[in-house]
Amino acid sequence: xxxxxxxxxxxxxxxxxxxxxxxxxxxxxxxxxxxxxxxxxxxxxxxxxxxxxxxxxxxxxxxxxxxxxxxxxxxxxxxxxxxxxxxxxxxxxxxxxxxxxxxxxxxxxxxxxxxxxxxxxxxxxxxxxx
Numbered sequence: 489x490x491x492x493x494x495x496x497x498x499x500x501x502x503x504x505x506x507x508x509x510x511x512x513x514x515x516x517x518x519x520x521x522x523x524x525x526x527x528x529x530x531x532x533x534x535x536x537x538x539x540x541x542x543x544x545x546x547x548x549x550x551x552x553x554x555x556x557x558x559x560x561x562x563x564x565x566x567x568x569x570x571x572x573x574x575x576x577x578x579x580x581x582x583x584x585x586x587x588x589x590x591x592x593x594x595x596x597x598x599x600x601x602x603x604x605x606x607x608x609x610x611x612x613x614x615x616x617x618x
Contacts, residue, residue, distance in 0.1 A: 492605035493541045493548075499601075500594045504540040516543055523592040548606050551587045555603060 496502070500520040507515040509528070514537050518525045529538050529546075538546075557563040560571070560580045569576040591599045 490541075490545070490609060492602065492609065493544050495605075496544055496594065496598055496602045497540055500598050502540060502544070502593075504543065506537045508537065514538065518543065518593055520593050520595075522595045522598075523589075525589045525593045527586075527589075544602075547586060547590045548602050550583055551590055551599070552603060552606060554583050554587050 500522060502518060502520050505517040505519075507517075509515050512531045512533055512535075514529045514531065516527050516529050516538065518527075518540070527543075529543065531538060553563070557566060560577070563569075563580055563583075564571050564576055569579070571577070594602065
């Protein structure tokens with residue numbers, strides 16, 4: 489696991505409880521000293537349940553999508569989504585809700601540190617591709 493993810497888990501005192509709802513579908517309850525977040529995660533066959541680090545990384549990437557866009561128009565254009573489709577607005581609103589829940593779970597300072605570390609990690613990876 490990436491060091492900055494482990495640091496977030498430690499700093500926020502995160503814990504994970506997983507309940508398998510169906511094959512490859514898990515209810516994930518994340519708790520911290522700051523809040524609680526319950527989300528369903530669908531995994532590819534053969535991968536098993538997600539780890540706490542996987543979930544944190546996933547929601548950090550989702551949050552980054554919103555942070556990098558000025559509004560729904562910018563987000564839809566960047567992802568080549570049609571704003572006339574109801575699913576586009578629903579997907580955008582879900583990202584906003586996920587981001588809000590994630591910030592509450594981590595706290596604003598830990599959330600900001602995570603996104604900064606993620607951007608640095610991505611920049612290093614882009615500068616030195618394998």
